[in-house]
Amino acid sequence: MKTVSTGVRKKDAMSLVTGKPVYTGDLVPPNALRIKLLRSPHARANIISIDASRAKMVPGVAAVFTWEDMPQSRFTTAGQTWPEPSPYDRLILDRHLRCAGDPVAIVAAETEEIAQRAMRLIKVEYEVLEPLLDFTKALDNPILVHPEDNFRSLCEVGTDAKRNLVSTDSFEVGDVEEELARCEVVLERTYNTVANNQTMMEPFCTYTYLDEYGRLNVVSSTQVPFHVRRILSNALEIPKSQIRVVKPRIGGGFGAKQSAVSEMFPAIVTKLTGRPAYLCYTRQESMANGSPRHQMQMKVRIGADRDGSIRCIDLYALSNAGAYGDHGPTTIGLVGHKSLALYGSLRASRFVCDVVYTNTMGAGAYRGYGATQGIFAVESAVNEMAARLGMDPCVIREKNMVRQGQVMPAYYGEPCNSCTLDKCMERAKEMMGWDKGPTHWTLPNGHLRGRGVAMAMQGSGISGVDIGSVEIRLNDGGFYTMLVGCTDMGTGCDTILAQMAADCLDCSVDDISVRGVDTDQSPYDTGSYASATTYVTGGAVVKACAELRDKIRIEGARLLGVDPQAAQFDGEKVFLPGTDKVMTRSEIGWASYAGGSRQLSATQSNSSPISPPPFMVGMAEVDIDPETGLVRVVDYVGVVDCGTVINTNLARVQTEGGIVQGIGMALLENIQYNDKGRMLNDSLLQYRIPTRLEAGKIRVEFVPSYEPTGPFGAKSIGELVINTPSPAIAEAIRAATGHMFRTLPIRPEDVALAGLEE
Amino acid sequence: MxxxxxxxxxxxxxxxxxxxxxxxxxxxxxxxxxxxxxxxxxxxxxxxxxxxxxxxxxxxxxxxxxxxxxxxLEGLQAEAAELGAFLADEGAEQCGFCAPGFMMNVLAMARELKTPTEEEIQHYLAGNLCRCSGYQGQLRAIRKYLAKKGGEQA
Missing domain, CATH: 3.10.20.30 (Beta-grasp domain)
Known part of the structure; x- marks a missing residue:
């Protein structure tokens, strides 16, 4: 029975829906110290003195640590393959504070209430300095965010801390200036996106303890357990061999947990006190000191001929890393590589970028990872070009989009092996009735309606960098244990990898027991990010299962005393065709557990020199109240090519969830600071994510291509799906109002005021 | 105290x-x-x-x-399993962290409103955030659950 491309339940589903205690915060040892962090009220300051003597006297306080107690070698909290492109610019506690909320002291006490009370007794004298908050003025600003001498950059990414420059990069395909000069129509536009918070429902949390071997055990809500092991080794200055990281169930990540946000604090407390320690960020901390999406400003020059042939795109992006450079040099690359490559018709393209430090919260990884911002800019520019030329925005895309079989020069020169973007467009138009109606109209109640479209792509893992490994064993009785190093954060990868294994081994999904990540026991995986797991780790599943199948056949043949080359394994039994020589998988499993035999297992790793892009078309219909400016997405159509769909339910829900996050980015979500650099909207009441009332109607379909290098023909889905709403909604609003909004989020007041101005 | x-x-x-x-x-x-x-x-x-x-x-x-x-939810395990199965069959539980609060509110709604309209459902549950699912799968699960409950009562 085939299970790939069906909607099997997630293996952990019933424990989650019945509220079982399976998350980090549910598993904390009762004697763990509770940690609270005293945080800086200032965006830029130096600590002159700290007096923690009164705090230490509070009964129940185990320890108060300040910068003087911390290791002094810098590290990055970015969860990336070593050597990380992100600069080593952090300490666990630093004397120099670079953003509001930077940690000043760690308080560890028997209860959270005691820690809280003691925290208020710490006296800190600050030298308050003027913060650098405007990222468009950061480069070569006299205010230096990282003046320290032990700042380090491991990779050649153009880092220059003395200029506030995290990284710089550029590429050019063809001759952009020459091509632009030849184009009949050239538009130049600037687009702005703000920082967004991932707002996963489970905040950052970690507990730590020393085990019976004296090793530091770290149980954490993380997407990157193996990277956390290395990050903690750097941060604590202890050998990696002394650290074990375990990931239980995770309450959502979306990239936020691709950085080590909470892990260092309990780890250093356990190291220094020997006691178990637990830290759970409050929502306010998760909001104000998390790892949000990079704020960006993007300048696009787009050139086309009057017939709608897009010939050239020139893109410049400036990215705000905030106070720390986590994921700064890498997110920015996707702005260009994963937007320009959508257009196969380009004769020339160029991408230039700078990433700068400021005294705002350090940014990190967020679903889409730069592609989201770049696609907003490029897709909006294409929509504006279509409007200028008087063309239908779907038609201009059909004329210019990338097609299967092309090479994508802006996408590292990788081949477009699998792509149904054209068919996704065709299907989206059918679903929306695009050709049957107008793109804008007015309702009897005076509300305006508009429709917009956008395309998107992403990658499937990081080419030549990401690696996934799988170990699979046959056990007594014939069931399999599959150990994976990738992190199921709710997405269901434990289940979809089991589906693949079940089909490879011709057995039921229930025959495969999956165990997620424990760095002492799981085979190495870079972690769940970069839309890697299905494609990269899935490839390891296919390889490992093929090896194990062979081993089962050979061992079965040996036990039967027949020629292994002539024997066959059909998933249930090894047999010699045409004879009565048969041994079941169960019997072989039992035999492998007894003397004279061997445990049958296979371990395989997989990585890929290419990162095949999944593609998508998104179409939005919006309703606008011209008096209030309130924009509601009343209908959203998403048609996706993620290659073979491994789990039909989970792929659909990923897409629906990604679209709603994208709607939040387009219309609601906006990290704001006051003029002192303190975050203004650091609660769920102020930083509003879409509720089910804002989500509207969402319709999702798939037009699968077949990716020849992917497991079962699969590509990725996780990140792609957040990319279309911002440009599609901006275009729908433009169609309805005649006004193009180039800054996200598009707020009701912007829409209402633009209407009044006209 | x-x-x-x-x-x-x-x-x-x-x-x-x-x-x-x-x-x-x-x-x-x-x-x-x-x-x-x-x-x-x-x-x-x-x-x-x-x-x-x-x-x-x-x-x-x-x-x-x-x-x-x-x-x-510890006190409503049978109801949680019954409603939760519909959520699981949609794959809509995803990370599951919002599930217990969501389940409590859906079960309360099912007791309070006999045949809620879609609008009533959306408003009753508006305070239950979910960042993974986009809410669509939750709605499909609720409709199927309510249809089953309605069928049992009829």
């Missing part, structure tokens, strides 16, 4: 602080299905029943449970 209350059908006596939240108290006594998402009434994760009505336990002082009946 001491409270005498009924938790998931069992009478009990507990010591609580005057300024302790019901959320904190419930997790302390082992009801770990109750999740803390924000502590500012903004997410719905900590929804429990107080005398059969859904409340946000982060915004209810624990002393207010004195003399009253509190229900968490």
């Amino acid at each position: 001491t409270i005498k209350w009924t938790l998931n059908g069992a009478r009990r006596t507990d010591e609580v602080e005057p300024d302790e939240t019901l959320l904190h108290c419930l997790r302390k006594v082992g009801c770990l299905s109750v999740k803390c998402g924000c502590e500012t009434s903004g997410c719905g994760l900590c929804t429990v029943w107080l005398d059969g009505k859904p409340v946000l336990s982060c915004s209810v002082p624990a002393p207010r449970a004195d003399g009253r009946e509190v229900t968490t």
Whole structure:
């Protein structure tokens, strides 16, 4: 029975829906110290003195640590393959504070209430300095965010801390200036996106303890357990061999947990006190000191001929890393590589970028990872070009989009092996009735309606960098244990990898027991990010299962005393065709557990020199109240090519969830600071994510291509799906109002005021 | 201070602080299905029943449970499995962290409203945030669950 491309339940589903205690915060040892962090009220300051003597006297306080107690070698909290492109610019506690909320002291006490009370007794004298908050003025600003001498950059990414420059990069395909000069129509536009918070429902949390071997055990809500092991080794200055990281169930990540946000604090407390320690960020901390999406400003020059042939795109992006450079040099690359490559018709393209430090919260990884911002800019520019030329925005895309079989020069020169973007467009138009109606109209109640479209792509893992490994064993009785190093954060990868294994081994999904990540026991995986797991780790599943199948056949043949080359394994039994020589998988499993035999297992790793892009078309219909400016997405159509769909339910829900996050980015979500650099909207009441009332109607379909290098023909889905709403909604609003909004989020007041101005 | 209350059908006596939240108290006594998402009434994760009505336990002082009946998902395991199966069949539970609060509110709605319209469902549950699913799969699951419940009653 085939299970790939069906909607099997997630293996952990019933424990989650019945509220079982399976998350980090549910598993904390009762004697763990509770940690609270005293945080800086200032965006830029130096600590002159700290007096923690009164705090230490509070009964129940185990320890108060300040910068003087911390290791002094810098590290990055970015969860990336070593050597990380992100600069080593952090300490666990630093004397120099670079953003509001930077940690000043760690308080560890028997209860959270005691820690809280003691925290208020710490006296800190600050030298308050003027913060650098405007990222468009950061480069070569006299205010230096990282003046320290032990700042380090491991990779050649153009880092220059003395200029506030995290990284710089550029590429050019063809001759952009020459091509632009030849184009009949050239538009130049600037687009702005703000920082967004991932707002996963489970905040950052970690507990730590020393085990019976004296090793530091770290149980954490993380997407990157193996990277956390290395990050903690750097941060604590202890050998990696002394650290074990375990990931239980995770309450959502979306990239936020691709950085080590909470892990260092309990780890250093356990190291220094020997006691178990637990830290759970409050929502306010998760909001104000998390790892949000990079704020960006993007300048696009787009050139086309009057017939709608897009010939050239020139893109410049400036990215705000905030106070720390986590994921700064890498997110920015996707702005260009994963937007320009959508257009196969380009004769020339160029991408230039700078990433700068400021005294705002350090940014990190967020679903889409730069592609989201770049696609907003490029897709909006294409929509504006279509409007200028008087063309239908779907038609201009059909004329210019990338097609299967092309090479994508802006996408590292990788081949477009699998792509149904054209068919996704065709299907989206059918679903929306695009050709049957107008793109804008007015309702009897005076509300305006508009429709917009956008395309998107992403990658499937990081080419030549990401690696996934799988170990699979046959056990007594014939069931399999599959150990994976990738992190199921709710997405269901434990289940979809089991589906693949079940089909490879011709057995039921229930025959495969999956165990997620424990760095002492799981085979190495870079972690769940970069839309890697299905494609990269899935490839390891296919390889490992093929090896194990062979081993089962050979061992079965040996036990039967027949020629292994002539024997066959059909998933249930090894047999010699045409004879009565048969041994079941169960019997072989039992035999492998007894003397004279061997445990049958296979371990395989997989990585890929290419990162095949999944593609998508998104179409939005919006309703606008011209008096209030309130924009509601009343209908959203998403048609996706993620290659073979491994789990039909989970792929659909990923897409629906990604679209709603994208709607939040387009219309609601906006990290704001006051003029002192303190975050203004650091609660769920102020930083509003879409509720089910804002989500509207969402319709999702798939037009699968077949990716020849992917497991079962699969590509990725996780990140792609957040990319279309911002440009599609901006275009729908433009169609309805005649006004193009180039800054996200598009707020009701912007829409209402633009209407009044006209 | 001491409270005498009924938790998931069992009478009990507990010591609580005057300024302790019901959320904190419930997790302390082992009801770990109750999740803390924000502590500012903004997410719905900590929804429990107080005398059969859904409340946000982060915004209810624990002393207010004195003399009253509190229900968490631990006390509704059969109902959770029944409703949850529909969620699981849609793949809509995803990370699952919002599920307990969401389930408590859906179960409360199913008791309160006989045949809710889609608009009534969306408004009843508007305070239950979910960042993974985009809410569509939850709605499909609820419709199927209510259809089954309606069929059983008919």
